[in-house]
Amino acid sequence: MNSVEHAKPVKSATSVRRRARYGSYALELVMVAVAVLFLFPVYALITLALKEPRQIADSPLGLPAPPTLHNFGNAWSSASLGPALVNSAVITALSLLLLVVLGSTGAYFLARRAQGLGYGLYILFLLGIVLPFQLGMIPLYKLVDSLGWLGTYQGMVLFYTGIQLPFTVFLYTGFVRTLPADYAQAALIDGCDHRQAFTRIVFPLLRPITGTVVILNAVFVWNDFFTPLLYLGGSDKETVPVGVFSFVGQYVSEYGLVFAGLVLAALPVLVVFLLLQRYVIKGFAGGLKG
Amino acid sequence: MSRSLPQPEEIEPEGVRPGKPGPEARTVKTPPTVPIPPPRPARTRPGRDLTAPPWGFVVPALLVYAVVVLYPSLAGVAYAFTDWSGIGDASFVGLANFRALLDDRRTLDSVVNTLLLTVAVVVVQNVVGLLLALGVDTGIRSRSLLRVVFFAPAVVSPVMVAFLWKYVYNPEPTAGLNGLLGAVGLGALRQDWLGDPSLALWSVAAMVVWQYAGYSMVIFLAGLQGVPPELHEAAKIDGAGTWQRFRYVTWPMLAPALTVNLMLSTIGGLKLFDQVYAATNGGPGTASETLSTALFKEAFVYGKFGYSTAVALVLALFVAAVSLVQLRFLRAREVTA
Numbered sequence: 001m002n003s004v005e006h007a008k009p010v011k012s013a014t015s016v017r018r019r020a021r022y023g024s025y026a027l028e029l030v031m032v033a034v035a036v037l038f039l040f041p042v043y044a045l046i047t048l049a050l051k052e053p054r055q056i057a058d059s060p061l062g063l064p065a066p067p068t069l070h071n072f073g074n075a076w077s078s079a080s081l082g083p084a085l086v087n088s089a090v091i092t093a094l095s096l097l098l099l100v101v102l103g104s105t106g107a108y109f110l111a112r113r114a115q116g117l118g119y120g121l122y123i124l125f126l127l128g129i130v131l132p133f134q135l136g137m138i139p140l141y142k143l144v145d146s147l148g149w150l151g152t153y154q155g156m157v158l159f160y161t162g163i164q165l166p167f168t169v170f171l172y173t174g175f176v177r178t179l180p181a182d183y184a185q186a187a188l189i190d191g192c193d194h195r196q197a198f199t200r201i202v203f204p205l206l207r208p209i210t211g212t213v214v215i216l217n218a219v220f221v222w223n224d225f226f227t228p229l230l231y232l233g234g235s236d237k238e239t240v241p242v243g244v245f246s247f248v249g250q251y252v253s254e255y256g257l258v259f260a261g262l263v264l265a266a267l268p269v270l271v272v273f274l275l276l277q278r279y280v281i282k283g284f285a286g287g288l289k290g
Numbered sequence: 291m292s293r294s295l296p297q298p299e300e301i302e303p304e305g306v307r308p309g310k311p312g313p314e315a316r317t318v319k320t321p322p323t324v325p326i327p328p329p330r331p332a333r334t335r336p337g338r339d340l341t342a343p344p345w346g347f348v349v350p351a352l353l354v355y356a357v358v359v360l361y362p363s364l365a366g367v368a369y370a371f372t373d374w375s376g377i378g379d380a381s382f383v384g385l386a387n388f389r390a391l392l393d394d395r396r397t398l399d400s401v402v403n404t405l406l407l408t409v410a411v412v413v414v415q416n417v418v419g420l421l422l423a424l425g426v427d428t429g430i431r432s433r434s435l436l437r438v439v440f441f442a443p444a445v446v447s448p449v450m451v452a453f454l455w456k457y458v459y460n461p462e463p464t465a466g467l468n469g470l471l472g473a474v475g476l477g478a479l480r481q482d483w484l485g486d487p488s489l490a491l492w493s494v495a496a497m498v499v500w501q502y503a504g505y506s507m508v509i510f511l512a513g514l515q516g517v518p519p520e521l522h523e524a525a526k527i528d529g530a531g532t533w534q535r536f537r538y539v540t541w542p543m544l545a546p547a548l549t550v551n552l553m554l555s556t557i558g559g560l561k562l563f564d565q566v567y568a569a570t571n572g573g574p575g576t577a578s579e580t581l582s583t584a585l586f587k588e589a590f591v592y593g594k595f596g597y598s599t600a601v602a603l604v605l606a607l608f609v610a611a612v613s614l615v616q617l618r619f620l621r622a623r624e625v626t627a
Contacts, residue, residue: 024428024429024430027425027428027430028430028431028432030425031425031426031430031432031436032432032436034422034425035432035436035439035440038439038440038500039439040458040467040470041454041455041458041500044454044457044458044466045454048457060462060464060465060466060469061464061465061469061470061473098354101350102350102351102354103351105343105347105348105350105351106347106348106350106351106352108343108347109342109343109344109345109347109348110348112342112343113342113343121348121352124360125351125355128355128359128360129557130557130606130609130610130613131359131363131606131609131610132560132561132582132602132605132606132609133359133561134561134582134585134586134602134605135362135363135366135367135599135602135603135605135606136358136359136361136362136363136365136366137362137366137589137602138362138366138369138376138589138595138598138599139361139362139363139365139366139369140358140362143357143361143362158354158357158358159358161354161358162354162355162357162358162359163358163359165351165354165355165358165359166355166359169351181341184341185341188341189341194343194344194346194347198343198347219444219445222447223445223446223447223448223449224447225447225448225449225564225568226563226564226567240447241447241449241450244447244449244450244453245449245568248453255457258453259454259457262450262453262454265447265450266446266447266450269445269446269447270442270445270446273442273445274438277437277438277441280441280445281437281441281508281511
């Protein structure tokens with residue numbers, strides 16, 4: 001381990017780094033060009049939302065001159081986005097709460113009792129990731145209908161909790177398995193009951209995976225279109241994607257208005273994403289790695 | 291105890307314990323004088339582990355899962371063998387629905403389309419996602435911004451993305467993608483992207499790739515961050531070029547990320563509904579009809595509930611079979627990698 005042995009790799013690494021700097025500029029140019037091309041639909045979305053109908057006809061791809069915010073006001077009122085945002089927020093929040101509680105407790109059981117029946121149950125949960133929801137679509141529709149839960153929050157919350165539980169349990173179980181069992185066991189020996197050991201010791205340790213679970217499920221629940229169309233269509237509990245769907249259908253040829261509606265509807269998700277993007281990307285990556 | 295005491299001395303060969311005379315060995319065998327430790331908690335036998343969580347932890351999750359997924363899916367399987375129309379009674383018709391499926395042009399087209407769409411999306415999305423990840427996972431200045439840009443479409447509702455792309459695919463020569471092609475001198479490539487039956491399916495695929503390539507990128511990035519830098523340094527010292535380092539260092543280490551990516555994009559591709567429903571509704575004709583949209587129409591447009599669940603069952607078996615094969619194949623590859 002003398003300095004002569006070290007000299008060669010260090011030197012070659014530096015020269016490679018220096019050469020790589022020029023390569024890096026070229027790569028940067030290529031990547032930025034790809035990103036610009038990639039953003040073309042977004043350019044169309046924003047510029048059209050800022051144009052009057054006449055200007056869209058005259059110069060569909062040009063910059064809006066002058067830009068108008070007229071479309072946004074109209075879209076907000078005619079797409080009734082306010083109530084839709086409230087509905088989406090309520091349904092997403094309640095579903096996430098249930099998913100975190102049921103998913104973490106269920107996974108704790110499945111991870112700590114990984115033999116025999118516990119293992120069988122785990123496989124049964126995993127089956128739900130693969131099963132297409134369409135298979136149970138009609139019987140479930142009948143069930144929700146017979147409960148009188150069509151057009152209600154609780155019907156949607158029940159649906160999302162059930163349909164996303166397999167993936168949630170899968171993520172949580174993988175994480176619990178990497179945790180040592182000793183903390184909870186020490187708490188039990190010290191006189192905690194199982195519920196206390198879980199809420200005070202185990203659940204706080206699950207924070208990283210809980211973040212992932214919340215992010216992944218929030219994106220799914222907030223954006224889901226088909227089920228709310230089926231269960232909430234025509235009711236006053238319609239979520240944002242359903243509201244946008246009927247709004248677009250109504251004003252199909254008025255791109256300025258329609259695109260202003262799309263921008264407004266996508267804005268909450270995009271703002272949350274930009275604020276949390278570091279964690280979102282980490283969470284996506286971490287959760288799917290496990 | 292006392293009868294066995296002389297035995298060790300007799301059995302032990304000479305020289306095994308030099309300097310340790312027999313009487314000393316004997317004292318080791320005497321009962322311990324230290325206090326006996328308190329009984330250990332019952333954690334040594336996993337089957338009767340008193341510290342394992344009780345059933346109360348899993349029962350609520352199991353109940354919701356059974357009500358929302360298990361029971362309806364089993365009922366769906368049962369309906370697949372009936373002629374139920376959504377109203378009134380259902381009668382058992384055996385395999386008639388599955389035989390009808392083989393004669394049904396729309397359904398058969400949708401099976402073929404689903405497979406083509408899935409293959410196209412899986413291949414292109416993962417290739418693009420991998421290239422983006424490799425490009426972003428370098429020292430370039432804009433890497434954080436680019437990550438956000440490429441990933442952002444994945445958090446937007448697929449229905450909204452479909453509406454946006456409906457405009458991008460506008461048949462008019464001056465608007466959307468056609469307008470862009472004209473503006474950069476590629477006007478000859480203008481198409482009726484969604485209206486041309488031979489193009490519609492691929493146009494939908496491109497839209498799906500646009501939305502989710504960033505998603506694949508993020509998973510590949512996670513895999514890339516798991517590659518120890520020392521491996522690259524070592525390969526460089528051994529004289530490996532960029533391609534060789536990718537092929538023999540990076541690529542094998544990406545196996546788990548590739549497994550996750552392929553599984554997710556395959557399951558997603560086979561179940562694809564929102565994008566097709568909003569962008570083309572399966573048209574023109576049946577050119578972009580997928581299993582998901584076909585069974586939706588059979589159920590809610592034509593009222594053939596029994597038949598539509600038979601289609602759903604076929605889809606379920608499809609997804610299950612493909613993901614099982616993939617998992618076996620890919621996990622096997624991970625072990626050797």
